[in-house]
Amino acid sequence: MEEIKCLILGSGPAGFTAAIYASRANLAPILYEGITPGGQLTTTTEIENFPGYPEGIHGTQMMDDLRRQAQRFGADVRTGIATHVDLSSRPFHVVVDGTKEFKADTLIIATGATAKYLGLPSEAKFRGMGVSACATCDGFFYRQKDVAVVGGGDTACEEASYLASICRQVYLIVRKPFLRASKAMQHRVLNTPNIKVLFEHNTAEILGDDNGVTGALLRDNHGVESTINIDGFFLAIGHHPVTELFVGQLDLNDEGYIKTRPGSSHTSVEGVFAAGDVKDPTYRQAIVAAGSGCMAALDAERFLLEQE
Numbered sequence: 001m002e003e004i005k006c007l008i009l010g011s012g013p014a015g016f017t018a019a020i021y022a023s024r025a026n027l028a029p030i031l032y033e034g035i036t037p038g039g040q041l042t043t044t045t046e047i048e049n050f051p052g053y054p055e056g057i058h059g060t061q062m063m064d065d066l067r068r069q070a071q072r073f074g075a076d077v078r079t080g081i082a083t084h085v086d087l088s089s090r091p092f093h094v095v096v097d098g099t100k101e102f103k104a105d106t107l108i109i110a111t112g113a114t115a116k117y118l119g120l121p122s123e124a125k126f127r128g129m130g131v132s133a134c135a136t137c138d139g140f141f142y143r144q145k146d147v148a149v150v151g152g153g154d155t156a157c158e159e160a161s162y163l164a165s166i167c168r169q170v171y172l173i174v175r176k177p178f179l180r181a182s183k184a185m186q187h188r189v190l191n192t193p194n195i196k197v198l199f200e201h202n203t204a205e206i207l208g209d210d211n212g213v214t215g216a217l218l219r220d221n222h223g224v225e226s227t228i229n230i231d232g233f234f235l236a237i238g239h240h241p242v243t244e245l246f247v248g249q250l251d252l253n254d255e256g257y258i259k260t261r262p263g264s265s266h267t268s269v270e271g272v273f274a275a276g277d278v279k280d281p282t283y284r285q286a287i288v289a290a291g292s293g294c295m296a297a298l299d300a301e302r303f304l305l306e307q308e
């Protein structure tokens with residue numbers, strides 16, 4: 001059993017930023033990287049919207065840099081997945097990989113979220129080769145090309161509008177006969193000349209070759225098939241926050257995101273802090289996650305000072 005001041009779960013920009021701040025505050029944090037070391041950014045390609053990188057930076061490189069920066073100040077970065085937590089009393093009891101036990105005075109949860117995918121084999125095959133779940137991250141590579149977005153919610157409409165500003169033609173593939181997005185977003189999408197909304201359509205298969213995506217085979221609700229020629233296929237059918245471990249222990253919203261006190265990283269349990277996409281259904285940007293990781297470490301530091 002290791003007894004520590006600060007345990008951080010998750011290795012995206014939120015987790016590593018929390019680790020940088022917590023180590024510099026002498027909290028000697030241990031960070032477990034979780035299922036996807038480096039988080040969602042390692043599944044994208046170039047990141048061009050994170051301030052400070054005028055030429056852009058590869059997602060994997062940025063996460064390696066963040067990891068090294070955290071380690072430079074003494075953060076203990078480990079491979080492993082939290083498999084059990086008990087937040088009913090402090091110090092919190094956490095088990096990693098089923099065997100390694102911790103008692104932690106503070107816990108920072110930065111386990112992130114995962115984009116939902118359709119589950120087609122061709123979608124997995126072309127992931128990173130034209131298939132993406134983040135238009136803000138990857139849209140720029142499709143300048144003046146034709147792309148498709150799947151989904152009928154606010155995210156899909158926002159992404160379709162963004163892509164329409166840089167791409168030639170955007171197809172919005174919507175399985176229902178209507179959009180679920182807010183009226184304002186619907187209006188915008190339906191009035192953008194280079195967005196074509198394909199209501200009552202589902203994706204049967206994503207088509208491609210060795211160079212990536214070339215098209216999609218669609219099937220409408222009457223079973224009629226058609227093909228569209230596209231270079232990029234964007235999923236916008238929602239995200240799952242990675243919060244299964246905390247169900248029944250922390251207040252979560254209806255979609256499973258961790259609730260935090262407004263303007264802070266405090267969760268419903270004193271001493272437990274949340275940062276990044278696990279608590280953010282709205283912005284879902286690396287820079288926002290990094291900022292909230294900083295908040296979580298500062299909140300943890302202040303919490304420990306108050307306890308002394």
Ligand code: NDP
Binds near residue numbers: 150152153155
């Ligand atoms: P939503 O859950 O609102 O919408 C998901 C969309 O994807 C729905 O149209 C749904 O269809 C569709 N979908 C789900 N699964 C499939 C599937 N297997 N095949 C095809 N289509 C599928 O998710 P969002 O990410 O859009 O939004 C999440 C929350 O964040 C919402 O509350 C939204 O309002 C909010 N948000 C707000 C923004 C803003 O205010 N600027 C921007 C972005 C998000 P169906 O309708 O048939 O279920």
